[in-house]
Amino acid sequence: MSQGPAPRTLSDEALSTLLDHQQFGTLATNKRSGHPHLTTMLYQWSPDTRVLRFSTTADRVKVKHLRRDPRAALHVSGGDVWSFAVAEGRAEVSEVTTVPGDAVGRELLAMVPQAARPSDEDAFLKELVAERRVVIRLAVERLYGTALDIDG
Structure with missing residues (x-):
């Protein structure tokens, strides 16, 4: 049985590009038991600061x-099932946005892609307060991942 090609380690630049081109990933946090808690999350990657940002509500178990x-x-996951990136680090959770337009609310608004910006920003900021939204900021300390070059 042929072994096929070995996985190729991705460079830091390639990993950053992969994070930048995707929108969803699986966030792993640690339960009190030590087991992982996994959840699919929409995220924003800031390659210059190496920070991943997530919007969620204050009552979520991951918080x-x-x-x-x-x-x-x-x-x-990369563009195919054969590539992936993992970003590890320490996360901080912001305070809850409590006043429409406060710093947390503005940070959450800035996370929305320009093409998807709400037409009524005031209503959006009020909704964030009503939902008790927070920002999770994951300061990336380590990036790793591979790709498997398979034809066909």
Whole structure:
């Protein structure tokens, strides 16, 4: 039986590009038992600061996990099933946005892609407050991943 090609380690630049071109990944946080808690998340990657940002609500279990243990990782699939990137680091959870247009609300608004910006920003900012939204900021300390070059 032929072994086929070995996985190719991706460079830091290639990994950053992969993160930049995708929108969804699987965020792993740590349960009190030590087992991972996995959840699919929409994210924003800032390659210059090496920070991943996620919008979520204050009552989510991942927020509770990260407040107790800030270690987290994001797994992102590449354009095919043969490539992936993992970003590991320490996360911080913002305060809840409490006043429409406060700093957290503005950060959440800035995370929305320009093409998808709400037509009524004031209503959007009020909705963020009503939903008790927070920002998870994952400061990436380590990036790794591979690609498998398979024809066909």
